[in-house]
Amino acid sequence: MTTPLNYRHLYYFWVVAKEGGMARAAARLDMAVQTVSAQVRLLEQWLGHSLLKPSGRGLALTEAGMAAMAHADQIFQLGEQLPAAVSDAVSGGGMRLAVGISDGLPKLVVRHLLQPALQDPRVRLLCHDDEFDRLLADLALHKLDAVLSDRPVPLNPNLRLYGHKLGDAPMAWFAPADMVRRSKRPFPECLDDLPVLLPTHHAAVRASLDQWFERHGLRPRITGEFEDSALLAAFGRSGMGAFPASRWSHEELLQDKRVRLLGETPEVQEHFHLISAERRIHHPLVQQLVEAARQAPH
Template sequence: MKDISVNFRHLYYFWVVAKEGGITRAATRMGLAIQTVSSQLGLLEQSLGKSLFSQQGRRLVLTEAGRTALSYADQIFLLGEQLQEAVGDADTARIRLTVGISDSLPKLAAFRLLEATMHLPTQVRLVCNEGPFDGLLADLALHKLDLVLTDRPVRSGTTLRVFSHLLLESDTIVVGSEALAKAHAPGFPRSLDRAPFLLPTRSNVLRGKIDEWFEKQEVRPDVVGEFDDNALLATFGRRGAGLFFASAIVAGDMKEQFGATVVGPVPEVRDQFYAISNERKIAHPAVEAIMAAAHRSEPEPR
């Protein structure tokens, strides 16, 4: 078996070159001579027995071996950052929880789900990253995140080693500005016919349920806006641009946060909230607290 001892300084130079897209930019970032970075990169390739870059015109492009090395380097240097943070927090007895929040998840719902971490005996340092669902799953699989909070489970057949945990389900409500609520609350839900609505795009799992409910109620909404980002949708709703759907678990916050008045309940359209982890069993104490609090607040089955 070939004995390979990776020099982590050389690996770091490779990592920076890959991130910066070239040796010159990497050398500038690290304050080193171009020749120094180039020679150290050559020593790494020699120790691994593989070329990590190929030259295409003036550009350096990762080879297949380079892409593999980069994925490991990402994890190594992320763990290095986490090590520094964990050691720094050791004397404060804090635990760190890095959470990815899907951009389709209502921010008030995310707060409700994370609120339990604020009441633990040990102080929790929350680090929240928002982004698209698929990107967050990739970061979770690379252990860049402890948990992802989202409105959908992981699709079956995925090659990622991640697991879905249903936190809770909630009825939805139709809300809107005071003027819109006053106009459309009487005779709900028939009063919603031709009413202006702000809806999630069709890529959102809730949209299909909403469309089906409208069809069953024989209601034809005037869809004046569709949004990927739930926060942007709510901002337009706050300005009175249209009625919109919200989870019933945040009904008490809608008036204060968005100036929104409840028009009517929609128990047939259910919001679902999931925690996605990279382990089948939850071991992080802050994640266990989130799971327990969510299950305590879950409404009784209908």
């Protein structure tokens, strides 16, 4: 292909695909059906593949059309963000950083991981908490600048995403102070005597915790499971039971007189990853996060 892509042709195809038919697309564009159809045919000729096929009373995407639509979605969604980005730059509103936070990731850890990018008070941080797979889909569509997760990027040829290791944090166990005082056995055997709170299997560390129980022959009485780590710690602090927390949460927990440190489990670690849609990161704030993680002691 020697001629550049005609984005007007791509836009007409995108609208047709969104509307599911030529007539509805023409009505939305306030154009003649023949004109829209001709523009889409020119795009198909440029690509060398049919993008649409009849489906009932409308049109459906071919395999080539689905591939083209995925790219068109990214292109025009980025276009919708352009006015706001330019306005922010001109007004001196600072740089925007949109980060997806995988559910189950400890919120105190999130604050620790994001801190290097927040030194400039003009930074505008947007955090979206959601399921891991949905965040990856938003990242692939460039709705997010990066995703923070407790698991690496999955091997999926349909998603061109790249993982960057941010670090590891060993776990420790905390319990309400009155429970610690009543406990007669040392750690970790005391966990068999105490009610225990755990993250659900949404959190990658749950599997490591279950394996650690098995290795130590522990059969804890689980009284609560939480997808949200902040909620887990809140119930633990209120007296519901013993609970695990990563090293980067320890400082705040140790200042809380309602809880006591039971013991540390350095062999159980949470792993933290940043996932981007680019192999070479261009967003300067995302670059800061990765660089700070590389320089931090582990």
